[in-house]
Structures are given as C-alpha cells and as structure tokens.
Amino acid sequence: MGGTSNKNRALDEIVRPYVGRTGGLICALRAIQAEIGFLPPETEAAAAAAFNLTRAEVKGVISFYADFVRKPKGETVIRLCAAEACQAQGARSLEMEVCRRLAIEPGATSASGDLTLERVYCLGLCSAGPSAIIDGALMGKATPEKIVKAFETGRGARK
Ligand code: FES
Known part of the structure; x- marks a missing residue:
C-alpha cells in the first residue's frame, strides 16, 4: 500500500x-x-x-502510440524492420536467424531481462535493408552476425 x-x-x-x-x-x-x-x-x-x-x-x-510501453524492456532493445522494402532484402530470414541465435521470439523480453526483440515498420533506411536498430544505433545491411556481435559487445560493456 x-x-x-x-x-x-x-x-x-x-x-x-x-x-x-x-x-x-x-x-x-x-x-x-x-x-x-x-x-x-x-x-x-x-x-x-x-x-x-x-x-x-x-x-x-x-x-x-506504439512507443509507449506498459512493461519494462530488456537492457538491450533490438528492433528489426519488417516493412516491405526490408522484406524484399531478406528481413524475414534475418529475423528467424536472429531469433534462433538469441533464443528469443519477436515481441518478447528474455527471462533474464537482458534483451527485448521487437518488429518495427520502417526505420528510414530502406535502401540499405534489411535494417535494424540496436539500443538506438541504426544498422543497415544487417546480418545475424552483425546483430549478435552488437548485442554481445553491448552486454560486455555493461558488465
Ligand atoms: S522498409 Fe525497412 S527501413 Fe524502410
């Protein structure tokens, strides 16, 4: 109370x-x-x-407003673009592989609270898709390797 x-x-x-x-x-x-x-x-x-x-x-x-959230997010927030231009450049397979490697589902926060993964619809980086944004840093031509490395680097910096 x-x-x-x-x-x-x-x-x-x-x-x-x-x-x-x-x-x-x-x-x-x-x-x-x-x-x-x-x-x-x-x-x-x-x-x-x-x-x-x-x-x-x-x-x-x-x-x-999608930017307002009702639950705490993970320490790192990875947003993967799922809009058309990025889909045409491999966004779906990128998402599947990132989810597999990081053992998380789209829209979920890990049980440990270290990661939230979200779908977004256009980051304004359409010509360099598939695009992602990791803790506010835009990433064009995103690959599973680049995303996992950025996540691990950020996690290492917080320890
Ligand atoms: S469609 Fe993905 S950044 Fe625009």
Whole structure:
C-alpha cells in the first residue's frame, strides 16, 4: 500500500509540470517513460487526475502510440524492420536467424531481462535493408552476425 502510494506521488511529481501545457499529456507520458523505463499501471489514474480526463481517455492515448510501453524492456532493445522494402532484402530470414541465435521470439523480453526483440515498420533506411536498430544505433545491411556481435559487445560493456 505504501509502495503504491509512494509510486503515485512520484508519478504526480513527474506529471505536474506538464499540466495546462499544449500537448501536456503526451509530454507527461514521455517523461514518465523516460524516468521509469515504461508506463506502470498507476500511470492512467495519475495522468487522468492531473489532466481532468477519464482513465479510458488516457489509456486510449497510451495504446495509440506504439512507443509507449506498459512493461519494462530488456537492457538491450533490438528492433528489426519488417516493412516491405526490408522484406524484399531478406528481413524475414534475418529475423528467424536472429531469433534462433538469441533464443528469443519477436515481441518478447528474455527471462533474464537482458534483451527485448521487437518488429518495427520502417526505420528510414530502406535502401540499405534489411535494417535494424540496436539500443538506438541504426544498422543497415544487417546480418545475424552483425546483430549478435552488437548485442554481445553491448552486454560486455555493461558488465
Ligand atoms: S522498409 Fe525497412 S527501413 Fe524502410
């Protein structure tokens, strides 16, 4: 109970500076995610109260934008492009091989919490597909070897 109350107070403090500002709700949600890493369940109630909205309205905004996440992500986030141009350049076989090598499914986070693998639909690197983005770093002409190496290098740097 105390933990939830402390969490609500923390969310209120993050949200408060954005109340009354144009686009304030989106900015507040982005700020919560930047601070916590995801939007915890208490987000809807805190944002609804602050912006005088219903929880359903806040939930609608959260679910509309794919960048808002409801669960913590892995330490490393690999996003593989699954849009048409990349598919024409081998994105499907790339995804299958990366999933096999890293023992993960698309959309999943590993049990250890070290990796999240996501599909995305165009990274703006269409002519250099298949494309990926690993912890914010774009990768064109992606191969399973390059992706696994980038993941292992990043994991090694965090140890
Ligand atoms: S289709 Fe993959 S980067 Fe555009």
